[in-house]
Amino acid sequence: MYGFEAMTFNIHGGYLEAIVRGHRSGLLTAADYNNLCQCETLDDIKMHLSATEYGPYLQNEPSPLHTTTIVEKCTLKLVDEYKHMLCQATEPLSTFLEYITYGHMIDNVVLIVTGTLHERDVQELLEKCHPLGMFDSIATLAVAQNMRELYRLVLVDTPLAPYFSECITSEDLDDMNIEIMRNTLYKAYLEDFYQFCQKLGGATAEIMSDLLAFEADRRAVNITINSIGTELTRDDRKKLYSSFGLLYPYGHEELAVCEDIDQVRGVMEKYPPYQPIFGKLSYGESQMLDKAFYEEEVKRLCLSFEQQFHYGVFFAYMRLREQEIRNLMWISECVAQNQKSRVHDSVVFIF
């Protein structure tokens, strides 16, 4: 039905699209960031944020403020908005919205499992979890000893269950295979999400496949860089790449054999969309890569608002807000630790 969404989209999606576009206009602007970067204390930040949409969430916080409180409250706002949208959504938008949270779910599972492995307190770990990725029995994850138990006890009830099919082993959990599990899960999740968006068709499929392909490619690059110098074999590495995206399949072949960052760079520069990202980096440098990728992602996410009648805006909005919260966290940390010279290092302006 490509090209005909305009006729029926607003029956179910119109209200929520309006809502999400309204939320988008509440995102902090470059002027806001400039003001925030000039703040001297966290109270200044609070004061500035009280004039934005975060105001009601921060106004009742007692004065010695901590970075965690700011981030927590800002996240709470995002979660409230998400929940409101989810309540109002009908199929298939509600499923789409749920898909957005699966990534957080995977992160939370990994966080708890790693935490228990290092014998941390479960409650403490739970507080660190992203509220969007919470599910009922998440605390029970601490009981599991190996993948199989993990799956059988807890995850079978969650939407993540189907993604687990590839990583059920009886091996005991350790850091290495938890990381592999994370990436396998993520791969399965991205592929599933991609399939789902293709099934939705229309502008949603078009825009989401672009955004997800970018996400998949970024993960592929990150996996490659992180696995350089570890005992991960080339085949195992290749197994973790998602089976779509711009790099699939030939780029993956090349990435799988990369031995250092410059080789990765060589591979990526063959792909025109990624040339400018790597062009910004000097040789042998990988710290700024994250920021470059984030900037590119933000640009793409903002572009998705240019088109109407598709679900990509919801995905884009959630991602942009998360980026904004990351920015706020960075700024607050810099202010709190008197490192204001570094404030611009990791802030990605959205508008």
Place this chain on the structure above:
Amino acid sequence: MMNMWRNLPEMDLMRSEKMTFCQLIIPVESAHRAVTYLGELGLLQFRDLNDDKSPFQRTFVNQVKRCAEMSRKLRFFKDQIQKAGLLSSGVPTLQPDVDLEALEVQLAEHEHELIEMNANSEKLQQTYNELLEFKMVLQKAGGFLVSGKSYETAEGRELDENVYPSDYPDSASLLEQATQSGPAITSGLRFISGIIPKSKVLLFERMLFRATRGNLLFNQEPADDLILDPISSEMVEKIVFVVFFSGEQARTKILKICEAFGANCYPVPEDLTKQSQITQEVLSRLSELETTLDVGIRHRNAALHSIGFHLALWMNMVKREKAVFDTLNMLNFDVTKKCLVGEGWCPVFAKPQIQEALQRATFDSNSQVGVIFHFMEAVESPPTYFRTNAFTNAYQEIVDAYGVAKYQEANPAVYTVITFPFLFAVMFGDWGHGICLLIGALVLIAREGKLSSQKLGSFMEMLFGGRYVLLLMSLFSIYCGLIYNEFFSVPYHIFGASAYRCRDTECSEAHTIGLIKYRDAYPFGVDPSWRGSRSELPFLNSLKMKMSILFGIAQMNLGIMLSYFNSIFFNNSLDIRYQFVPQMIFLNSLFGYLSLLIIVKWCTGSQADLYHVMIYMFLSPFDDLGENELFWGQRPLQILLLLAALVAVPWMLFPKPFILRKRHAERFQGRTYGILRSTEMDSDSEPGSARHHEEEFNFSEVFVHQMIHSIEFVLGSVSNTASYLRLWALSLAHSELSTVFYEKVLLLAWGYDNFIIRLVGLAVFAFATAFILLMMETLSAFLHALRLHWVEFQNKFYGGDGYKFKPFSFAAIADDED
């Protein structure tokens, strides 16, 4: 003549207050007090001189922060008071102004105290909850253990008997376990007892089942009492459970799961005597704790009560302080850093009041230097400020909803006060319904004092705000209802007998042929005998249609007249000559003439067809009018009027832009090298100010604008006149609807000789009258009257591009809170 117009006494509402731009130079030491007094006065609108600075770079940011912190504490108190279920006594005692610093200290103390008390009582509450849960677990789980024992043994025996004969090795081994555990509860089979919120129990059970691979027995029973959840402070239903299992590994797993699910586990001794002993212990401790808790809560409530006593006052104070500092933040330091410089707008009449307040501030703060207050020239246009009262406010709001008047522009609200309710009533003419509305309006007005102080819902607030509009609307609809002779659509012989009677005694021809007139016309309004007669509708339609046109033309003429007053006021003779005059001519030569014809026809009782006259006035102006001639000399007059209308169109289109261009050219003749200005002036005026813009003149833009304006007027005079016919349509709809409800519901039901049917009919009639006629029809008539004012009336003269005067005032701040 001209002088007479000018010497008329000024109408308060007609022009907005004269405003002036003023500058204040306040010594730092008296600044706070001065601004406070100005806030109490509420007649000065400050301009933000630090627009470019972000909020935390301003001078008084620390004070603002402190105020925000204090209001946070106050919100905390309010929240606590509400949670404790105490009603804050709403009598703000006027205690002498507490110092802000003192208040800050006081608030901090209170907060500290309260937080400590909360922590204490929370701890106590937690212990209490634990004990309570323990008690429940003891009661319930004890029961399980007793029954469980007998059950287990019974089960074991049963298994013994039933399954033993079969030779499956698996079941045999299972059986062995079972038989072993049966008698050996104390050794192999263990149990964990605890309590869990009801919402989680299903998942919990499933998880336990999975973790132990089904090797467990899960018993549950709901607890008798609800337990307070310390986080959300709500009562939660909980369920007591006992899990039987075997093995050490399973135990750790189950304990972990319990922890993960937030289930509280309590050990229950198996020994019955021990159980009762512990129960006794728990009960005694519970009662102890209960008294402690009670005392704590009473203590806390007393503290909260004393806070609540002052809370409203404190909140108000902090809010005012914050507003004062926010305003101070708008001021600039002068070069010496000893004075604050503020700029703003104030009405001219307020000058002595402001000066008095400033003097008082200087005196009270023992300042050596007075506040300097003087008027200045301003580039931008001043804000619009009307001094309204309770009565006129609602009408001013109606006008402001369309657009705030330009500074000193003629204010349509003056006329709206009467024309709005009147046009409403023309559509809503029924004195029965009018009386209902009147009662409603009177109730609202009688309870004014009470209602204005309390919080109302949005709908009630709207009604209350428009109570005086409602009053006039109802009075006028009673008046119009008397003219239409309708009382819930029933005609009454109020002003004497009807002028008509039947031809014969049976009155059979009343609806076919008609009645005969036998005496003078009915003295006021519509004759009651028209109702239900054959010619009722044609007569009423003709009456109401013509009436609507007359009202419309009158109101539009008034609008154009107001544009004349505006031009006079702003000294714009160009607009009078090339806009007002041709507009008057155009409208009145066509539709004014139509009104004249209507009146002549009414007075003479002529049979002439006005449609015909109007249409052929354009199509063939020179033809003989024949039987449609209403008065002598009609044909030449028509030709004259037509010519006048034709001339008026180019008259309002062309001259104005050309004259403007000529004037512009004259003004700048020989000024090719720019204007010489004194250096002082140059430094005063900022670059790119409004003065600069006036000098540019774009002829094509002005011409196009004028063209649009003229076309709009010419087309508008036709469509606006037609638009006034909604008066007729709505009035017709109203009377037809009420007739339907009266005849088809009430009279129909009354036709049956059955009490219930009559009652039902009456009820339906009452509901239809109340909801459809009184509410929906009122709303629709209101909206149409609104449109007639906004569009048809105001577009003749009203610019509506001003901005409202928003003085810094504590009264407005107090209102904001709701």
